[in-house]
Amino acid sequence: MVKKQRKKGRDKRRAERTGAARASAATGNVHSHTPLPDLTLLADLPYGAGRELNLDLAARLLAACFAACQPCQRTLAKKLRSEQRPTLAALAGAVFGSVPAVGVFTSPTTRSWAPLARAAAGAHSAAMTDGRALAAVEAMDDEAASDLLEDTLDMWAVGTPEKVADLLQALRSPEAPPRPADPLDAFREAGVKVVTLDDLDLPEVPDAVPHYSVVLTRKFMPDGRPLPMLTLVCEGAGAGIADLRARTDWAPWDLRRLPELDVNWRVRVDIASRTLRCLVHTDAEGDDDHRLWAAAEDVRLPDTYWNLLDTAQHVLVAGPLKDGRDESELKTAADAGELLAVVARVSFQ
Template sequence: MVKKHGKKSRAKRKAQRAGASHASAAAGTLHTHEPLPDMTGLGELPYAAGKELDTDLAARLVAACRTACKPCQTSLAQKLRTEHRPTLAALAGAVYGELAGIRPGAFASSTSRSWAPLARAANAGEGDRGAALAAVEAMDDEAASDLLEDALDHWAMGTPLPADLVDKLATAPPRQRPADPMDTFRAAGIKVVTLDDLDLGDDVDTYYLAPNYGVLLMKTDAPDGQPMPMLVLYPETDDAGIEDLEARTDWEHWGLHGMPDMDPRWRVRARISDRSLQGLVHIGPDGNDDIELWRAAETVTLPQHWWDLLDRVQHVLVAGPVKEPEAPGALAAAGDAGELLAVVARVSFH
């Protein structure tokens, strides 16, 4: 179903982070990107094997990604690849070595998938702790570019480091979803009453006050041809649909070509004890659920082959909404009509 456009997918993700014109760079116009993250904590990570890091360069590159400045991102990334491989190793290791939950999935480059075990070994103090850096220093420019691009996909959404380093590496604002449509009414002087204003208390489950969805289990192929679990959303309430998903998420419009973006803040919750899915949620800046699109109404044990795939890949392609997902051609029709949104979510096992 998903065409094998791995490089195109990574190029698209890069383009989406990069929206600035080259005009300012060509004209020599100086500019800065703020907030500039404090990256001094990178020096405490083991991936650079004790070599000196250019944390200023790392900070400027991450800031350029977060502000979608293509000229700066391109020039700074090239400088990092050609002159500062230890810093590149530290940036990538912060993603793939520090956070046990982040594994390069089928949508990441083969370089990242093969390098990540070295980063995890360095983090655990196993074997030659310099092997991760040695591998980065031995990469050709294309491989180093692939590793850096995959790592920057995470850095562009905020620091990926664990809690004990958050105080050293400042967090950045989360990816912004589309503006609240209620702001239009507020701007016109119309009073808008929200659920928070009503102070309904903890006894009211707000999940049932918002549009709800159901899910259909499917499988697809990742860009490298490997199978990947997939969930197709369908409306369960009258107010659920494309307009609701556009307002509540920042998922991209997807036409079944390539692989949509991975956003680790979207989680598919899975329960190990009974091999079931529990829900689809978005994690807010405070670490709590701020969006809940689907919640399992009852426990349904998943087929063993689908659960095994879920356990192996640990990511799920989520797409929707499709009114009748089991109808032949319904998914493709929604994609062709531009009425399909999609994201790659992480699986949270508990």
């Protein structure tokens, strides 16, 4: 019995070390993908915030991707997501922290996290970073972490171990040789296929797109509980009631009864920085199909408003107003039949 238990222990440790399934480890039929890329430079990048990284696990995962070995990829990726979030942040940051914009085919999770990675890149070293990029990765649920890792591996896996090493060297801190004028050149030289908006046959977007700013406030529900509220204020040519009617299906609001809940409208907020990101409409699959408002910069929400968002999980969105500083403007717009509103869900990322 003792001998059998020891064998099980050895099989378990071998499975953890190699990434193989337990049955494969027990028979000695484990996968070993070589050569492993040298990822030691990941520790010099700021995305792991100075935390200890499991570079061996990361290297074996990339090697499994190079070999297109799905069983090893699944096993190692699960271990990385669940146990090695600093390593995940470092792998992802090495890619998305150096490009000016993420690809159009990346997940919403990666698109919202990439600005944090770019901000961390300005710290130049792991010791100097403020840790927001890592904090955001550690706060992700398994689905979001899986999306970030999948996007990251899609970028790395088209290279080779040698090209990955060259790319990491190019992405090292500014004390190293200067980067190319175009950061995307480093990925092209490493064999990574780069797709930009210029490469896509997209329709031209008018220069003067109506846009809005938002004012934070709250509204009390019939039972007396407070509900966070965003008021849209017109900014730029074309913004107004006609534009909102054309771009939304929001109903007129008279300030009395709460408007209807529409789960397809989402107010996205960033957990790590406690900032508003955007107001979007989603399709049946949950993908963004229309963005009505996006933050021009990161402004940390007041603690009271953040706590209200966290408690209510929904936001009353109303507009448009021409000024937004006078609360009586809401009533004026409502009396004139020029106030639209909806209750949207809060999406924490």
